[in-house]
Amino acid sequence: MLYLIEPEKLELMICSNRLMGLVKVEDLHSRRVTYNERGMMRQYQFTQQFEKSFSKLPADMAELFEKKLSIFLKDIFYPSFRTQKIEGFKNPPIWEASLTMSYRFTFEMDKEGKIIFRNIGTHAILERKKV
Numbered sequence: 514m515l516y517l518i519e520p521e522k523l524e525l526m527i528c529s530n531r532l533m534g535l536v537k538v539e540d541l542h543s544r545r546v547t548y549n550e551r552g553m554m555r556q557y558q559f560t561q562q563f564e565k566s567f568s569k570l571p572a573d574m575a576e577l578f579e580k581k582l583s584i585f586l587k588d589i590f591y592p593s594f595r596t597q598k599i600e601g602f603k604n605p606p607i608w609e610a611s612l613t614m615s616y617r618f619t620f621e622m623d624k625e626g627k628i629i630f631r632n633i634g635t636h637a638i639l640e641r642k643k644v
Contacts, residue, residue, distance in 0.1 A: 556627040563630045
C-alpha cells in the first residue's frame, strides 16, 4: 500500500520520530511517497530484507538513514551518496549508495521510477555469497 504525504508533513514526521528516540521500522511504512525537486511523486518501498537489516542497524545509523532519506528521494545522485551501479546486475540493475564510508544501502528502480530499497548495512552487504 502506498501513502501520499505532503513534503512539509514528511519533514515534521521525521523530526517527531527523532524526538521520540529510535525510529521503528513500522514508522517507515507511513512514508512511501515523497516529491522530487520538480514536484513529481517519487514512490518507494522496502523489501523484507531491507526491513530486517534496518532493524539490526546501530541507532545512530538508523537515525542517519531517516535524516538522509528525503535528500536521497529528491536526488539519488547527490554527491555524498556516491551512487553507482553494482557490476553484474543488468535486469534489473542494482544500485548502491553510501550512508557513510562504512555503511551502504542497495536499491533498484522499477520501470515507473519507484525506488525499491533492497538492503542496508556495512560494506559486507555487497559481497556475493559463494554457492
